[in-house]
Amino acid sequence: MSTADTHWGSGANAEAIAAWDGPLYDRFVAFRHIVTTGLGAHGEEALRLYPPQPGARVLDVGCGFGDTTQRIAGLVGPDGEAFGVDAAARFVETATAEAAEAGVANTRFMAADVQTAPLGEGFDMAFSRVGTMFFANPVVALRNIRAALAPGGRLVMVVWRRRTDNDWLYRAQQIVEAIVERPDEYDDPTCGPGPFSMADADTTSEILVHAGFSDIAFHRCDIPILIGRDIDEAVALVMAMGPAGEIMRLLGDRARPLEVPVRAALRDGFAEFDGPEGVVARASTWIVSAVNG
Numbered sequence: 001m002s003t004a005d006t007h008w009g010s011g012a013n014a015e016a017i018a019a020w021d022g023p024l025y026d027r028f029v030a031f032r033h034i035v036t037t038g039l040g041a042h043g044e045e046a047l048r049l050y051p052p053q054p055g056a057r058v059l060d061v062g063c064g065f066g067d068t069t070q071r072i073a074g075l076v077g078p079d080g081e082a083f084g085v086d087a088a089a090r091f092v093e094t095a096t097a098e099a100a101e102a103g104v105a106n107t108r109f110m111a112a113d114v115q116t117a118p119l120g121e122g123f124d125m126a127f128s129r130v131g132t133m134f135f136a137n138p139v140v141a142l143r144n145i146r147a148a149l150a151p152g153g154r155l156v157m158v159v160w161r162r163r164t165d166n167d168w169l170y171r172a173q174q175i176v177e178a179i180v181e182r183p184d185e186y187d188d189p190t191c192g193p194g195p196f197s198m199a200d201a202d203t204t205s206e207i208l209v210h211a212g213f214s215d216i217a218f219h220r221c222d223i224p225i226l227i228g229r230d231i232d233e234a235v236a237l238v239m240a241m242g243p244a245g246e247i248m249r250l251l252g253d254r255a256r257p258l259e260v261p262v263r264a265a266l267r268d269g270f271a272e273f274d275g276p277e278g279v280v281a282r283a284s285t286w287i288v289s290a291v292n293g
């Protein structure tokens, strides 16, 4: 890749963090209403299965805008705390401002790479809603997260299952790849290993074992999500985010002439998801639980 004159810092996740703090932050802001609502149901299911107890201290890994951090703060109550950590400073700034505005006192936020930064200790739970799939070295990152947990503390993470059960992301990728090729040379930073890096339960359980976790359980969660109030919004979403959006983004200016045919192909490909409730697609995650000890 053409990164000779590009500087994203020195850590293994530096390039991914530059993407999250740069173009991906902007895209998450633009599509926030869709992304956080859709993911919300999967996160809520994780919190229903593994509810944080009143008074608990909970780490929210890759907390993004901090809506889950605020939600957890409400569940643990004033005697507990929710600590949101995200590598992208812009997400953390927004999360901090919104929690203050909402008057949620028992939240804290920190901008840090969870793979390397000291995260504190003695947490009862580490929660993550699709925030753990982007580490250059997931074993090291999950070991660092485990080090922040009290003995017996639990990690609960929501991660995407396989592409074929997440049609809206995978189909968009296939459609885009049929028209354009992922570029060998690009100037934009990539988002790291990507959303499906923990889709395989065997691989992910192995990662967790190597990170020192035990009592590992996978709960399959199938909840369709709204990906657009209409087809134009759904197409705009997948052209901006996910594997298809990533290819378009990395192509930069070279993607411009292809935007019209890509958009048309996506409209055709997504027509079957379009209904009276908007554009609704199958979505499937693992809710993974693992214990420190």
Ligand SMILES: C[S@@+](CC[C@H](N)C(=O)[O-])C[C@H]1O[C@@H](n2cnc3c(N)ncnc32)[C@H](O)[C@@H]1O
Pocket (backbone or CB within 6 Å): 013, 016, 017, 020, 021, 035, 036, 039, 061, 062, 063, 064, 065, 068, 085, 086, 087, 088, 091, 112, 113, 114, 115, 128, 129, 130, 131, 132, 134, 135
């Ligand atoms: C798909 S977003 C999910 C955000 C949020 N949990 C939600 O559900 O809306 C992934 C988040 O993980 C964060 N992230 C990626 N790599 C990280 C790292 N190494 N350390 C901490 N956060 C990271 C990104 O900045 C981003 O906010």
